[in-house]
Amino acid sequence: MTNTFQDMFNLQRDLLEEHFKTMQRFQKGFHLHRNWQPKVSQTPHQVVLEEGKIRLLHYRSPQGTRFSPPLLIVFSLINRSYILDLKPGKSIVEKMLEAGFDVYLIDWGVPGRSDQFLTLDDYINRFMLRVIQFILDHAQVPSISMLGYCMGGTMAAMFTSLYPELVKNLMLMAAPIDFEDKNGLLYLWSDKDHFNVEKLVKAMGNIPPWFLQSAFTLTKPMQNTVDKYVKFYDKMEDTQFVDDFLTLEYWLNDNIPLSGQVYKQFVEDCFHENLLVQNKLYLNQHPVNLNEIRCPVLSIVAEHDHLVPPSSSLAIESVIASKDHQVICFPSGHIGLSVSSKAMKQLWPQVSDWLAERSAALTSATRRM
Amino acid sequence: MTTRHSQYRDSGESDTRTALDMWMDYYKTVMEQGLEVMHRGTEMAFQTPTGMPGWDSFETWMDAYQSRLNPSEKLDNQTLRNMYDAWVHAWAESMERWMSTPEFVAKSGQDLEHFSEFQEKTGTMMNQYWETLHLASARDLHEVFHKLYLMDRKLDDMDKRLRQMMTLMEQNTSKPTGTTKKKSSST
Numbered sequence: 181m182t183n184t185f186q187d188m189f190n191l192q193r194d195l196l197e198e199h200f201k202t203m204q205r206f207q208k209g210f211h212l213h214r215n216w217q218p219k220v221s222q223t224p225h226q227v228v229l230e231e232g233k234i235r236l237l238h239y240r241s242p243q244g245t246r247f248s249p250p251l252l253i254v255f256s257l258i259n260r261s262y263i264l265d266l267k268p269g270k271s272i273v274e275k276m277l278e279a280g281f282d283v284y285l286i287d288w289g290v291p292g293r294s295d296q297f298l299t300l301d302d303y304i305n306r307f308m309l310r311v312i313q314f315i316l317d318h319a320q321v322p323s324i325s326m327l328g329y330c331m332g333g334t335m336a337a338m339f340t341s342l343y344p345e346l347v348k349n350l351m352l353m354a355a356p357i358d359f360e361d362k363n364g365l366l367y368l369w370s371d372k373d374h375f376n377v378e379k380l381v382k383a384m385g386n387i388p389p390w391f392l393q394s395a396f397t398l399t400k401p402m403q404n405t406v407d408k409y410v411k412f413y414d415k416m417e418d419t420q421f422v423d424d425f426l427t428l429e430y431w432l433n434d435n436i437p438l439s440g441q442v443y444k445q446f447v448e449d450c451f452h453e454n455l456l457v458q459n460k461l462y463l464n465q466h467p468v469n470l471n472e473i474r475c476p477v478l479s480i481v482a483e484h485d486h487l488v489p490p491s492s493s494l495a496i497e498s499v500i501a502s503k504d505h506q507v508i509c510f511p512s513g514h515i516g517l518s519v520s521s522k523a524m525k526q527l528w529p530q531v532s533d534w535l536a537e538r539s540a541a542l543t544s545a546t547r548r549m
Numbered sequence: 550m551t552t553r554h555s556q557y558r559d560s561g562e563s564d565t566r567t568a569l570d571m572w573m574d575y576y577k578t579v580m581e582q583g584l585e586v587m588h589r590g591t592e593m594a595f596q597t598p599t600g601m602p603g604w605d606s607f608e609t610w611m612d613a614y615q616s617r618l619n620p621s622e623k624l625d626n627q628t629l630r631n632m633y634d635a636w637v638h639a640w641a642e643s644m645e646r647w648m649s650t651p652e653f654v655a656k657s658g659q660d661l662e663h664f665s666e667f668q669e670k671t672g673t674m675m676n677q678y679w680e681t682l683h684l685a686s687a688r689d690l691h692e693v694f695h696k697l698y699l700m701d702r703k704l705d706d707m708d709k710r711l712r713q714m715m716t717l718m719e720q721n722t723s724k725p726t727g728t729t730k731k732k733s734s735s736t
Contacts, residue, residue, distance in 0.1 A: 193584060196580065196583070197584065200576075200577075200580045200584075204573070207569060207570070207573050210569055293691075293694060294697060294698070296694070297694065297695055297698040302702070306705055365649060368649055369658075371654055373655075374654050374655050374657070374658030374659070376658070376661070376662050379662060379665040379666070379669075380665045382665070382669065383666070383668035383669040384665070385691075398648065401641065401644045401645070401648070402637050402640045402641035403637075403641060406640075407637050407641075410633070410637075
């Protein structure tokens with residue numbers, strides 16, 4: 181026997197029950213998020229060079245190397261490089277090894293207080309040069325292929341324009357080149373009239389991870405603080421989704437500080453003055469002239485990139501001397517380029533094909549196992 | 550010496566227990582008691598016949614509720630999802646627009662500048678404190694780090710020049726057969 185009052189009671193009780201279930205689910209999600217210890221960077225590798233905090237990782241294809249020269253991956257200085265080898269099935273390194281390339285990856289390490297004076301010149305003219313000279317000796321090749329991601333792409337472009345003879349093929353992935361585009365929030369916030377970078381660096385020394393992390397989070401405030409956790413809550417029973425989500429979250433929250441001088445130089449020379457694309461940037465009196473880049477160049481841009489707008493990366497076309505410039509515009513976000521399942525299936529085979537066409541195929545006699 | 554943290558661990562309790570867990574325990578007790586009271590109260594008040602489920606699940610109630618609505622009024626999961634998406638989208642749009650206004654940019658720049666000033670003043674005070682105690686301050690360490698950095702750069706530069714010299718020497722030693730012959734013939 182039911183009546184309106186009973187209906188009301190039932191409704192209230194059911195709502196409370198449902199609310200309780202929701203809270204329990206929330207607690208489960210919170211625990212998962214807090215205690216998840218993903219296994220990252222699982223592809224077998226060797227540390228072939230260790231200088232100070234910098235390590236050079238060498239990955240060798242188990243099937244043997246089919247192409248020469250080897251590929252060097254340069255990652256940004258503001259995050260850890262294992263995003264490029266996040267987990268089996270979501271690893272750019274793994275994809276390039278499968279395609280038959282020998283892969284090297286620079287791990288920049290974590291800058292301490294003593295590294296606050298390091299400049300872009302140190303990173304490019306000293307560390308990158310030393311690493312690349314080491315690879316040339318190690319792999320017995322006259323030049324290498326290079327893939328730069330995000331700020332690592334900008335650094336790779338700078339290096340190639342300073343040492344064009346050492347780079348055979350250059351791939352720039354979501355690499356900011358032109359900083360004039362005011363569509364991105366980061367570009368707006370670093371406006372020179374309002375952002376006193378010198379004062380910040382003087383006060384902080386190195387730029388702490390929370391500062392950059394919160395700036396990146398705020399570029400998509402609702403998506404990064406509400407929506408993604410709601411989606412996680414929705415799909416908490418899907419083990420594969422949970423593993424992927426929490427592994428990526430682990431990387432996103434595993435930030436490192438950035439050398440204060442690098443940050444100051446990058447903001448002042450690139451964001452404020454936009455010197456790079458005008459070929460007016462100097463690294464310790466060495467002019468960085470992008471017009472010196474003559475090797476084949478592949479620009480990989482993310483269509484929905486809110487951190488580096490595609491137009492910022494594509495500006496390189498008008499300044500380089502290379503006649504072989506190709507663009508792949510992929511429908512994903514900035515990080516999706518390196519971790520999304522779609523990118524693994526569609527983008528990276530295209531990239532490895534592009535590189536294979538421009539590399540020398542090794543015969544069975546010259547192939548290295 | 551055992552720290553408080555390790556004692557906590559040694560006691561066998563999970564070290565992942567948080568304020569949220571404790572709150573959930575309390576909440577669970579209250580909820581269970583509350584639901585029990587409500588359940589009994591409903592049974593007593595309305596004498597639910599035996600064999601009939603005491604209380605319907607939310608889904609059952611939702612189905613019953615929806616069956617009373619006109620087809621055009623029915624709420625399904627997709628509608629709720631669309632409503633949520635529209636809500637997120639609207640908020641995201643308005644927040645992003647707000648954060649790209651010149652006022653926001655100016656205000657955040659100003660706040661950051663105040664923060665930097667505060668940070669710098671705190672640093673100066675700390676330096677003075679350590680210097681009063683005749684101990685090394687952050688400023689001293691800063692200077693040492695800077696000197697080390699300059700030394701490192703100089704060493705690198707020397708290494709680079711040494712390599713260049715060695716390359717030149719190697720090139721010279723690989724050439725000389727012709728020149729020595731010339732020398733010997735002239736002598």
